[in-house]
Amino acid sequence: MEPQSPNQTTPENFLEEDVHIENRELRFNVREIFSNLWNLDWSKVSWGFVIFCVFLHICFPYGVYLALFSAQWKTLGFALMLLVMGELGVTMGVHRLWAHCSFKATFPLRAVLVLFQTISLQSHIYEWTINHRVHHKYCETDADPHNAKRGLFFSHMGWLMYEKHPEFISKMHCIDMKDIENDCLVMWQKKHYLSLALLVSFIIPTLVPWLCWGEHLLNAVMVPVFLRCIVLYHITWSVNSLAHWIGGKPYEKNIYPSQNAVVAFFTLGEGWHNYHHVFPWDYKTSEFGGFTNINFTTLIIKLCSKVGLAYDLKTVAPEVIEKRARRTGDGTYKGPSK
Ligand SMILES: [Zn+2]
Ligand SMILES: [Zn+2]
Numbered sequence: 059m060e061p062q063s064p065n066q067t068t069p070e071n072f073l074e075e076d077v078h079i080e081n082r083e084l085r086f087n088v089r090e091i092f093s094n095l096w097n098l099d100w101s102k103v104s105w106g107f108v109i110f111c112v113f114l115h116i117c118f119p120y121g122v123y124l125a126l127f128s129a130q131w132k133t134l135g136f137a138l139m140l141l142v143m144g145e146l147g148v149t150m151g152v153h154r155l156w157a158h159c160s161f162k163a164t165f166p167l168r169a170v171l172v173l174f175q176t177i178s179l180q181s182h183i184y185e186w187t188i189n190h191r192v193h194h195k196y197c198e199t200d201a202d203p204h205n206a207k208r209g210l211f212f213s214h215m216g217w218l219m220y221e222k223h224p225e226f227i228s229k230m231h232c233i234d235m236k237d238i239e240n241d242c243l244v245m246w247q248k249k250h251y252l253s254l255a256l257l258v259s260f261i262i263p264t265l266v267p268w269l270c271w272g273e274h275l276l277n278a279v280m281v282p283v284f285l286r287c288i289v290l291y292h293i294t295w296s297v298n299s300l301a302h303w304i305g306g307k308p309y310e311k312n313i314y315p316s317q318n319a320v321v322a323f324f325t326l327g328e329g330w331h332n333y334h335h336v337f338p339w340d341y342k343t344s345e346f347g348g349f350t351n352i353n354f355t356t357l358i359i360k361l362c363s364k365v366g367l368a369y370d371l372k373t374v375a376p377e378v379i380e381k382r383a384r385r386t387g388d389g390t391y392k393g394p395s396k
Contacts, residue, residue: 092367103219107218111219115288117285118284118288123283124280125281129273130267130277132271133281135283136263136284137263137286139280140286144178145171145290145325146171146355147178148178148180148186149175151172151218152171154359155171156183156187156238156244159237159342159372160336160338161371161372163362164367168243172243172247173233176258179291180294183248184244184245187269188230188260190236192233194335194338197315198302202224202226204298205223206299206314207314211299214300219364259277260283264283293324297331299329300329301316301329302315305317305331308332308388308391309336309379309383309386309387310336311333313335313336313345315334316332317329317330318331327342327347329352330344330351332354337379339374
């Protein structure tokens with residue numbers, strides 16, 4: 059397959075009105091937090107995930123201790139490799155490829171990304187995609203699964219611990235998922251998700267260091283499995299919390315999503331969230347991509363397109379970006395870099 063240059067297209071069904079424009083104020087109110095907790099309907103709490111989360115957070119300091127003072131270098135390298143694989147499964151796979159269709163991928167690349175996304179242990183691609191499509195379409199409304207208006211904790215991880223809002227349930231049925239349903243790999247992953255996740259995120263990551271280089275079994279479980287898992291969770295969750303909270307808004311000043319370089323660094327390029335919510339079909343999820351925007355995922359997609367594994371990369375013409383930024387940005391837009 060011939061390497062292709064990115065298309066500077068605007069999807070026909072994209073409406074700027076989809077981006078909800080409204081003046082909002084970020085507030086942090088301790089009394090409100092206690093009042094929310096007091097009034098919480100505890101019967102709607104997803105106790106299974108809460109217990110798993112508490113367990114992972116208890117493991118975290120012990121995992122860090124073992125990583126620093128007990129685990130072998132090979133085990134640390136292996137855990138880091140799994141972390142990056144899981145991240146790419148989320149950023150390049152389920153986010154940019156499946157949820158936004160910002161590029162197309164051949165069967166072998168899709169198979170690798172299904173494997174990587176399963177390692178990330180963030181539910182199967184079908185569920186992740188529907189959550190994310192609803193998030194973009196109904197951002198910061200009751201239908202948004204991690205509505206940032208419900209507070210930093212809710213948008214970070216609280217949304218996974220609580221029953222979904224009825225508005226989300228009604229809106230999710232209106233989301234077009236035909237492209238996902240036609241992807242045999244995604245539907246195969248959905249069907250076998252639990253056993254696949256157990257195998258590639260727990261069993262293999264434990265057995266490899268234990269059997270291949272004689273790592274202590276405790277280190278093999280705590281570092282490449284539990285520590286890697288909780289670190290990856292917080293990295294991914296920071297996009298929904300910190301990148302909807304802190305940062306400039308050069309493209310659209312009236313929405314929560316913001317440009318956050320720290321989030322971009324840890325998420326391999328997903329922190330340029332103000333841009334991403336304005337131009338969600340751009341495969342770079344940022345204006346520039348590559349090293350300019352600490353965007354490792356974009357570099358990998360470009361590399362894959364050079365060798366014919368990825369194609370039909372969609373992006374946005376610089377003049378369209380500039381026009382939009384001058385019209386609705388917060389005034390911090392610097393102009394296209396040459
Ligand atoms: Zn967002
Ligand atoms: Zn997105």
